[in-house]
Amino acid sequence: MTALPLTVPPGLRRRAIDVATEVADRLRSPEPVAVAARRACRPDGHPAWDPSSLLLGHPGVALLHATLSVADPAWAAATHAHLAAAGGPAGADLVPAAVLHGSVHGGYPRLLRRLAHALSAACEQVVADQVRCAPPGGPRRTVADYDVVSGLTGRGRLLLALGDDRSAAALETTLRHLVACTRPVRVRGAAVPGWWCLPADDPAGSPGHLDLGLAHGVAGPLALMALAHERGHRVDGMPEAMRDIADHLLLHAVRDELGPVWPSRIGLAEAKGTEPVAAGTAKAAWCYGTAGVARALHLAGGALGDQELCAEAVGALRGAVLRPWSETHLAGPTVCHGTAGLLQVVLRVTERDPDPVLLGAAGVLAQRVLLDVDRTAPFGFRHAHRTRCGELAGVDEPGLLQGAAGVALVLATFANHPGTVGPDVWDAPLLLT
Numbered sequence: 001m002t003a004l005p006l007t008v009p010p011g012l013r014r015r016a017i018d019v020a021t022e023v024a025d026r027l028r029s030p031e032p033v034a035v036a037a038r039r040a041c042r043p044d045g046h047p048a049w050d051p052s053s054l055l056l057g058h059p060g061v062a063l064l065h066a067t068l069s070v071a072d073p074a075w076a077a078a079t080h081a082h083l084a085a086a087g088g089p090a091g092a093d094l095v096p097a098a099v100l101h102g103s104v105h106g107g108y109p110r111l112l113r114r115l116a117h118a119l120s121a122a123c124e125q126v127v128a129d130q131v132r133c134a135p136p137g138g139p140r141r142t143v144a145d146y147d148v149v150s151g152l153t154g155r156g157r158l159l160l161a162l163g164d165d166r167s168a169a170a171l172e173t174t175l176r177h178l179v180a181c182t183r184p185v186r187v188r189g190a191a192v193p194g195w196w197c198l199p200a201d202d203p204a205g206s207p208g209h210l211d212l213g214l215a216h217g218v219a220g221p222l223a224l225m226a227l228a229h230e231r232g233h234r235v236d237g238m239p240e241a242m243r244d245i246a247d248h249l250l251l252h253a254v255r256d257e258l259g260p261v262w263p264s265r266i267g268l269a270e271a272k273g274t275e276p277v278a279a280g281t282a283k284a285a286w287c288y289g290t291a292g293v294a295r296a297l298h299l300a301g302g303a304l305g306d307q308e309l310c311a312e313a314v315g316a317l318r319g320a321v322l323r324p325w326s327e328t329h330l331a332g333p334t335v336c337h338g339t340a341g342l343l344q345v346v347l348r349v350t351e352r353d354p355d356p357v358l359l360g361a362a363g364v365l366a367q368r369v370l371l372d373v374d375r376t377a378p379f380g381f382r383h384a385h386r387t388r389c390g391e392l393a394g395v396d397e398p399g400l401l402q403g404a405a406g407v408a409l410v411l412a413t414f415a416n417h418p419g420t421v422g423p424d425v426w427d428a429p430l431l432l433t
Contacts, residue, residue, distance in 0.1 A: 006350060006362055008415060016366055016411040019373055023380040023408035024068055027061050028078045030085035033398050034058075036378040040396040043387045051086055053399070054093035054429055055149060058086040060400025062097035063426045064409055070104050070419025092119040095158045096429050103424070116162045120170030123155050127177040146178065148220040148431050149401075153178070156224050157431055160231060161424045172235055175228055178221045179241040211265045212252060214292025214431060215336070218245050223431040226299035231423070242300045246309060249293055254282060259319030260312070264288040284320040284328035286341030286430065291320060295345045295432055302352060314353050317346060321361035331392055332384025333372035335406035335430070340369055344410045348432050351421075366414045369407060379404035400429070 008016075027033055037049040051057040062082035069075035079101050083094055095115055098108040148154040152174055159171040211217030222245040225238050253260035261282035283289030294317040301309030320328065320342065332338040343365040350358050374382055374394075381404040382394035397403030409427070413420040420426065427433050 006347065006359055006414070006416065009363065012363060012366060013415045015370060016415040017417065019370060019380070020408040020411040020415070020417070021068070023404050024064055024075065024078075026379050027064065027398055027405060027408075030058055030061075030082050033061060033082075033379075034085065036396060037398050041393075042395055043385055043393045045388055046385045046393075046395055047402075049397075052088075052090035052093060054090075054096065055401035056397070056399040056403070057090075057093075058082040059090055059093040059097055060403070061398055061405045062086070062094075063100065063400060064405040066097045066100040066104075067409060067412060067417070067419045067426050069101065071417065073105065076101065076105055091115065092122075092155065092158050095119070095161060096424075096426065099161050099424055100419070100426070104419070112162065113164070116159075116164050116167045119155060119158060119162070120166050123152060123159065123170045123174050126152055126155075127173055130177065146181070146218065146221045147216050148429075149215055151220075153220040153224050153431070154429065157227065157428055160224075160228055160233065161428055163424075168233065171228065171233055175225065175233065175235045175238060178225065179235060179237045181221070182241040182244050209265045209267050210248075210252070212249060212262045212293060213264055213288035214296055215287035217265065217288075219249065219293045219296035220431055222246060222249070223296040223299050226296070226303035227431070227433070229303040230299075239304060242304060246297055246300050249297060250312065253316070258322055259315045261290045261316070261319070262293045283330070283337065284323070284342050285330055285337040286345060286432075287336050289329070290316050291342045291345040294320070295348060298349050298352070310353060314349060314355050314358070317349055318355060318357045321346065321358065321365070331386055332394075333369045333381050333407050334383045334397070334402050334404075335410065336383075336401045338384060338407075339365055339372070340407045340410040343369060344413060344427055344430075344432060347410075347413050348427070362414060366411065369411060372407075377404075381407045400426075 034051060040049070042048065047056060049056065054060050059082070062079045065075045065078040065082065069079060079097055083097055086094060092115055094111065098112055102108045102112065146153050156171055156174045159167040159174065212219065214220050214223065222242060225242050229238060249262065252266055253262055263282050284291050286292045294313045298310055298313035301307065301313060330338055330342060333340055335341040335344065343362060346358050346362050346365065350362070372381060374380065378396050379398050383397040383402045384392045385395050387393055398405055400406045423433070425433060
């Protein structure tokens with residue numbers, strides 16, 4: 001493992017570790033975590049507590065404890081307890097914590113073999129179904145192809161983490177399918193990128209949209225292809241596919257004096273250049289917007305040996321941290337669309353490109369995260385959910401994506417905690433490494 005190139009002031013580092021450890025202690029026992037999560041007041045539209053979910057439930061909490069156990073094996077018992085609490089439905093969601101725990105402490109060999117077989121078969125079946133249902137020469141892209149949270153791209157990253165022969169074969173099948181999805185399609189007589197997403201309920205009559213984000217859009221497959229390429233998993237046409245996706249992302253960037261930003265998605269008129277997108281509406285979040293897209297472009301630049309593409313990504317991220325805070329459109333401290341997600345992207349990009357502006361911004365962002373500590377909250381941080389009327393509501397979430405576990409892991413990464421650097425670490429399911 002290599003250390004992050006960040007020089008952290010000792011007092012801020014100690015504060016970050018103390019808060020991360022405090023949150024982990026609040027999340028140590030699965031039963032009270034589940035009770036508090038079930039009792040949390042959730043506005044309409046907010047996902048429910050799901051104990052088996054990697055991003056929302058026990059497996060993500062287990063990942064926090066597995067990471068802390070690298071330096072202190074006493075946390076390993078909490079890792080096992082949360083993996084056990086996730087229950088049978090968790091399946092592949094157990095992979096990240098089990099892989100990390102096994103690489104440090106040993107264990108889980110039979111579980112990982114079973115998960116590798118089941119996940120490989122499931123991914124291959126999704127690809128087969130997508131190919132079989134595609135109309136000849138017609139549009140065929142759906143969220144099942146490229147979604148990081150619930151689709152093939154996220155599952156593909158878990159296959160990469162598993163690393164056995166069965167998983168490698170399924171990963172190559174997945175990559176070939178994602179490469180094929182870059183081929184252009186026609187929508188209402190217009191040629192559009194192959195990543196055009198069409199609503200499942202009306203694929204023929206709707207103009208659809210092009211989703212640009214990392215969580216649910218074209219940046220996700222770009223990141224997966226780049227990460228797989230770096231690890232030696234390469235299929236025909238993948239460099240060209242990466243280049244094609246990167247070019248589309250750069251084409252649809254909105255630029256001003258601080259650099260490029262990306263809207264969440266664009267419609268057919270915007271793709272044809274007839275409706276401009278305002279730079280001030282773009283987010284700087286992991287899920288949608290500049291941070292996630294910049295990381296995907298940075299990974300692709302590294303895989304392709306393209307320093308100009310890396311520089312574009314660094315410039316975009318630099319612009320994101322230099323903009324007035326109100327223009328980042330971030331909400332709360334958590335990873336998905338909050339400050340922790342932007343901070344984690346900054347930390348990963350500066351591993352390869354230690355840009356002085358980004359290195360300085362990391363400390364500012366960490367302080368912003370620490371300002372959101374709430375010791376009246378059961379988990380130490382609250383997720384900021386934007387309601388349908390535009391108001392922010394604090395929700396007690398323990399998990400990785402929208403909860404306190406993810407915030408604690410970002411703080412540990414900021415403080416250069418052992419176990420937060422390496423090829424298969426906690427932010428791998430987020431396609432950040």
